[in-house]
Every structure is written in structure tokens, then in C-alpha cells.
Amino acid sequence: MRAVTDSAALAAAVRAARAAGRRIGFVPTMGNLHAGHRALFERARDHAGTVVASIYVNPLQFGEHEDFQGYPRTLELDRQLAAAAGVDILFVPDDAQIYPRGRAAQTRVEVPGVSDILCGQSRPGHFRGVTTVVNRLFNLVTPDVALFGKKDYQQWLLIRLMAGDLGMPIDIVGIDTVRAPDGLALSSRNGYLTDAERAIAPRLYATLVECAGRLHAPGADIPALEASAREALAAAGFRSDYVSVRRQADLAAPAPGDRALVILAAAWLGRARLIDNLEVNLNPAG
Ligand code: PAF
Numbered sequence: 001m002r003a004v005t006d007s008a009a010l011a012a013a014v015r016a017a018r019a020a021g022r023r024i025g026f027v028p029t030m031g032n033l034h035a036g037h038r039a040l041f042e043r044a045r046d047h048a049g050t051v052v053a054s055i056y057v058n059p060l061q062f063g064e065h066e067d068f069q070g071y072p073r074t075l076e077l078d079r080q081l082a083a084a085a086g087v088d089i090l091f092v093p094d095d096a097q098i099y100p101r102g103r104a105a106q107t108r109v110e111v112p113g114v115s116d117i118l119c120g121q122s123r124p125g126h127f128r129g130v131t132t133v134v135n136r137l138f139n140l141v142t143p144d145v146a147l148f149g150k151k152d153y154q155q156w157l158l159i160r161l162m163a164g165d166l167g168m169p170i171d172i173v174g175i176d177t178v179r180a181p182d183g184l185a186l187s188s189r190n191g192y193l194t195d196a197e198r199a200i201a202p203r204l205y206a207t208l209v210e211c212a213g214r215l216h217a218p219g220a221d222i223p224a225l226e227a228s229a230r231e232a233l234a235a236a237g238f239r240s241d242y243v244s245v246r247r248q249a250d251l252a253a254p255a256p257g258d259r260a261l262v263i264l265a266a267a268w269l270g271r272a273r274l275i276d277n278l279e280v281n282l283n284p285a286g
Contacts, residue, residue, distance in 0.1 A: 001083040003090045007097050007140050013089050014052065014142060022049030026143030028134060031055040032072040032188040033081045036178040040147045041085035043175050047145045053082050054091040054137055060103055061129030067271075072188055091141065098136055109135040111161045114251055118154055118264055119275065122241050130155055131162050138163075138170060146170055151177040151185045153264060153277040157251060177276070179205065185276045192272035201269055203236040207243070208263050208278040215245065215261065215280050222254065229265070238267035238274075248279060259284070 004010045014024055025048025027040045044051040055078055062068035082090050099106045108128055115127035148156045160172045177185045183205040193201055211229045214220055222245045229243040246252060248260040259282040266275045
């Protein structure tokens with residue numbers, strides 16, 4: 001694995017890979033890598049001869065009172081995991097590489113509408129920060145294919161919308177969420193949980209599974225299901241932000257007859273804000 005910190009070295013390495021006829025697969029990350037990232041790196045290999053990963057904790061996607069300063073930074077361990085998972089080029093830029101004129105002056109990229117709902121409503125400006133940095137990284141890495149975890153379901157949709165709107169010649173691939181044996185979705189923010197909170201945390205996914213089961217019942221009352229899921233989370237000790245049933249295609253509220261749905265949830269447990277989701281495909285009789 002080759003680690004590079006500046007965009008000129010990155011461009012040269014990518015050029016050499018392309019000249020050798022290899023497709024470029026890209027996995028952007030904020031580091032503190034875990035088995036969920038490893039799955040992304042390994043799947044990238046299915047799509048591309050050269051796998052590029054980036055590690056950059058992007059200040060633009062954190063709100064003023066969020067965890068940017070305390071976000072876990074574990075570069076040495078990350079390098080080892082990335083190398084073992086078959087990453088060919090690890091790009092670890094600093095702020096100057098990503099925002100050369102300074103972050104305040106940086107041109108923003110924003111997908112209106114979908115950026116402002118669900119997590120975007122609770123974290124104003126978050127998704128503008130995500131689409132801005134991913135656009136910048138795409139321009140530096142010039143991938144043929146980029147892979148994103150479906151745990152961040154809204155982010156995955158926004159990146160697809162951005163790539164489509166801007167005519168980016170990049171396949172955007174979503175990869176299923178990797179879970180601990182008890183169901184908890186792997187996330188760097190799980191590290192914020194105390195032992196007692198970690199024991200409660202799997203209830204988030206369990207609540208989604210219960211809600212999905214009830215969604216399959218004929219004539220299911222979606223607002224009632226959402227309310228009872230929020231109550232279940234509160235009873236387990238979460239401070240729920242939202243539980244919402246949406247359409248997979250655009251995250252709009254489902255219309256009668258919509259069958260490809262997704263239940264999305266965000267909830268606080270201590271100082272960790274956890275998110276998760278579950279796709280539900282109703283059968284024609286459902
Ligand atoms: O999902 C993440 O880790 C980040 O939002 C991303 C896509 C690397 C952009 O900073």
C-alpha cells in the first residue's frame with residue numbers, strides 16, 4: 001500500500017494505475033476504521049483493479065457544537081487495517097489539500113431538499129459539508145466507482161443525486177451495513193458508548209426489525225408504527241431524534257401503493273448519536 005498526503009502524488013499514482021489499464025475504486029472515510037470499512041475496501045476490489053481510500057475528518061460536515069475535535073483519530077491502526085484489507089493507495093490529506101483557499105472560502109456543493117430532511121433537519125449544514133468534501137475528493141481521486149455504506153442511507157442517496165445532477169462519470173455503489181453479532185451497526189461513534197449504553201444500543205436495530213414486521217401487516221398505520229417505535233426507544237433509554245418510514249428512491253413519505261420502503265432512525269444514547277435503517281420491500285398483497 002502506498003500512502004500519499006498531497007494531491008499531486010495522488011494524481012500521479014492514479015495516472016499510473018490507469019495507464020496500466022486498471023479501473024479506480026474509491027472509498028472515502030473519516031478514519032477510525034472498523035470491519036464496516038474493511039467490507040467497503042474488500043468490495044471495492046470486486047469493481048476495480050486499484051483501490052483508493054481516503055482518511056479525512058471533514059470539518060465542514062460538523063456543526064458548531066458537534067464532535068469534530070473529539071472525533072476518534074487512529075491513523076496508525078487505520079494504515080494497518082487498510083493495508084491488510086487490500087487498499088492500494090491511501091490518501092491522507094490535510095485541510096490545505098482539501099480546501100486550498102480555506103474552508104470559509106470553499107465553493108459549496110448542495111443537493112437541495114433531501115439534504116434538509118431527517119438527519120439534515122437535526123444537523124443543519126451537515127450534508128452540504130458531506131457533498132462538498134465528496135465532490136472535492138472525487139475531483140482529486142477521479143474514481144470510476146465509489147463505494148458507500150448503506151448505514152448512512154441518506155448520505156448514499158445524496159451522493160447518487162449529486163453524481164447524477166453533475167454528470168459525474170462515477171458508479172456509486174451502496175454496501176450493506178456490517179453489524180456486531182447482537183445487531184448493532186458498526187460505527188466509529190459506538191466508541192462513545194459506556195458499557196451500560198453498549199448493552200442497550202442493539203435495541204435500535206431490534207426496534208427497526210419489530211417495526212418492519214408490523215409494516216408488512218395489511219393496512220399498517222405508518223404514523224402509529226413510527227410513534228410506537230419512538231416510545232420503545234425512549235423506554236429502552238434512548239432520546240430518539242426520529243423514526244421515519246420513507247420511500248427508498250427519494251426518502252419522501254410513502255404514497256399508497258409504494259412498496260420499496262426504508263425505516264430510518266436516529267437516537268441519542270449518552271453522548272453518542274446513533275443512526276440505523278432497514279429496507280422493507282412489501283409484497284404486492286402487503
Ligand atoms: O461517511 C463518512 O465517513 C463521511 O461522511 C465521508 C463520506 C467520508 C465524507 O466525509
